[in-house]
Amino acid sequence: xxxxxxxxxxxxxxxxxxxxxxxxxxxxxxxxxxxxxxxxxxxxxxxxxxxxxxxxxxxxxxxxxxxxxxxxxxxxxxxxxxxxxxxxxxxxxxxxxxxxxxxxxxxxxxxxxxxxxxxxxxxxxxxxxxxxxxxxxxxxxxxxxxx
Amino acid sequence: xxxxxxxxxxxxxxxxxxxxxxxxxxxxxxxxxxxxxxxxxxxxxxxxxxxxxxxxxxxxxxxxxxxxxxxxxxxxxxxxxxxxxxxxxxxxxxxxxxxxxxxxxxxxxxxxxxxxxxxxxxxxxxxxxxxxxxxxxxxxxxxxxxx
Numbered sequence: 001x002x003x004x005x006x007x008x009x010x011x012x013x014x015x016x017x018x019x020x021x022x023x024x025x026x027x028x029x030x031x032x033x034x035x036x037x038x039x040x041x042x043x044x045x046x047x048x049x050x051x052x053x054x055x056x057x058x059x060x061x062x063x064x065x066x067x068x069x070x071x072x073x074x075x076x077x078x079x080x081x082x083x084x085x086x087x088x089x090x091x092x093x094x095x096x097x098x099x100x101x102x103x104x105x106x107x108x109x110x111x112x113x114x115x116x117x118x119x120x121x122x123x124x125x126x127x128x129x130x131x132x133x134x135x136x137x138x139x140x141x142x143x144x145x146x147x
Numbered sequence: 148x149x150x151x152x153x154x155x156x157x158x159x160x161x162x163x164x165x166x167x168x169x170x171x172x173x174x175x176x177x178x179x180x181x182x183x184x185x186x187x188x189x190x191x192x193x194x195x196x197x198x199x200x201x202x203x204x205x206x207x208x209x210x211x212x213x214x215x216x217x218x219x220x221x222x223x224x225x226x227x228x229x230x231x232x233x234x235x236x237x238x239x240x241x242x243x244x245x246x247x248x249x250x251x252x253x254x255x256x257x258x259x260x261x262x263x264x265x266x267x268x269x270x271x272x273x274x275x276x277x278x279x280x281x282x283x284x285x286x287x288x289x290x291x292x293x294x
Binding site for chain 1: 194198199200201206209210213214217218219220233234235236237238239241242243262263265266
């Protein structure tokens with residue numbers, strides 16, 4: 001059976017957000033939150049634009065999704081994000097009790113798996129490596145241009 | 148020498164913020180950010196009011212302080228918070244490179260020390276236990292009333 005709305009489909013939407021961040025001179029990370037196969041929140045990293053270290057794509061996506069649902073728990077939602085969440089974002093995702101997290105590239109330096117492996121809710125499902133090459137290459141290109 | 152602006156002085160200000168949270172039916176955690184012995188940001192937990200798990204006192208205080216300073220790094224600042232920061236807040240404080248964190252009560256269940264002990268910037272100084280009894284009793288009273 002053809003499944004048009006699979007993990008790759010939604011990761012491409014998150015990747016589009018990452019491209020927006022790239023164009024704005026932001027570390028290119030993008031995210032979408034999906035509920036019942038519909039995107040209910042889109043966000044990209046805005047730490048430079050807002051002068052705010054808390055303005056990661058995931059944080060904004062969590063806040064926007066909760067606003068959309070009028071409730072702070074995201075148990076029935078999936079977060080798609082181009083990069084492995086950091087400790088801050090994993091902590092926030094833990095509080096949100098989000099149902100599933102799908103991320104693209106791993107982040108060995110700042111990712112939560114190394115620094116806070118138990119930050120998520122025990123019921124949260126994790127999938128990694130979706131479009132990881134594209135997501136990682138975008139990050140590499142960003143830092144190459146910054147040098 | 149008398150030092151009127153010591154850690155206890157500023158923790159009392161954070162405690163006042165926690166009392167506001169208590170009155171609003173929020174888990175009573177308060178925070179202030181101090182720069183050059185002046186309070187540049189005050190905040191209290193607003194997760195229920197805003198329906199947003201990211202609205203912890205520390206997160207709001209970091210954002211407000213960065214706005215005030217027009218820069219996202221808080222190296223010369225001190226955060227006073229009534230409760231040990233959680234994983235999310237410790238991650239955010241790590242990104243902010245804040246100079247010093249002073250907290251009141253420990254949080255054995257959700258505090259960062261247990262779940263993400265390396266989340267902070269290596270140069271961040273930590274002081275714990277300032278007005279810890281008052282801070283802990285306020286939390287206990289809140290959860291006693293909720294039962």
